[in-house]
Amino acid sequence: MLHLLRLNLVIYFAALCASCGALLYAGMPVLRSIALAAMVAGLLQLATLAIIFFAWKWIPGFPSLVFPNIAGRWEGTIRFTREGQAAEAAASLDVEQNLNVVSLVLQTDSAESETIVVYPRRLSNGRRELLYVYETRRKEGKPPPFYRYRGTAILRIEDRHSSLVGTYYTEQGGTGTVSFTRSA
Numbered sequence: 001m002l003h004l005l006r007l008n009l010v011i012y013f014a015a016l017c018a019s020c021g022a023l024l025y026a027g028m029p030v031l032r033s034i035a036l037a038a039m040v041a042g043l044l045q046l047a048t049l050a051i052i053f054f055a056w057k058w059i060p061g062f063p064s065l066v067f068p069n070i071a072g073r074w075e076g077t078i079r080f081t082r083e084g085q086a087a088e089a090a091a092s093l094d095v096e097q098n099l100n101v102v103s104l105v106l107q108t109d110s111a112e113s114e115t116i117v118v119y120p121r122r123l124s125n126g127r128r129e130l131l132y133v134y135e136t137r138r139k140e141g142k143p144p145p146f147y148r149y150r151g152t153a154i155l156r157i158e159d160r161h162s163s164l165v166g167t168y169y170t171e172q173g174g175t176g177t178v179s180f181t182r183s184a
Contacts, residue, residue: 011048016041056099067120068128068161071097076164076180078108093164093180104132110142116150128157129166136170153178 020037024030055062063069074093079086089108096103102120106113113136120130132155137148153168155178164180 012041012045015044053099064161066099067122068157069097070095070102070157070161070164070182073183074164074180075183076178078176078178080174080176091178091180092183102130102132104130104134106134106136109139111136111138113137113151130155130157130164155180 016037019040020033023033023036028036052066056066072095074095076091076093077088078091079088081087089110091106091108094105094107102115102118104113104115104118113134116133116135118130118132120128122128131152133150133152135148135150138144138146149170149172151168151170151174153166155164155166157163158165162182165178167175167177169175
């Protein structure tokens with residue numbers, strides 16, 4: 001989710017320009033000014049990243065400025081069509097999240113799905129969503145054995161970060177919707 005933190009790059013660029021300008025004004029040679037300014041800006045950027053990591057973990061409300069903290073257990077329903085009939089299955093979703101990584105593990109009675117890649121994004125209207133690719137495999141003892149497939153999903157974060165709602169499709173052409181509410 002660091003791609004959502006543009007502030008760090010702005011601070012780096014501003015520090016680079018300001019320190020380079022000050023050094024040039026003080027009469028330092030151009031190449032030496034640029035090298036020293038880059039070092040100062042780099043140190044400032046590292047300090048900024050450290051502060052951001054600290055803030056993510058320890059300052060309430062800070063994660064919402066970057067991307068809502070959705071870590072925890074979610075309970076919900078998967079709705080899909082099978083053999084021309086509408087069906088649904090109860091599911092649980094475990095989300096692990098920090099400033100670098102989001103990981104989702106979805107479980108139903110017959111299958112388990114793990115994240116391959118997740119891309120959190122902030123839309124221009126202020127909404128947040130996750131785009132992710134997953135792999136699903138049947139649980140041991142459930143037919144057909146060793147059955148695996150991949151799919152993609154889009155989950156929107158709604159109701160003040162208390163629900164996840166979205167759509168998915170699989171590489172076999174299956175489609176459906178999902179809805180989850182935070183349980184823990």
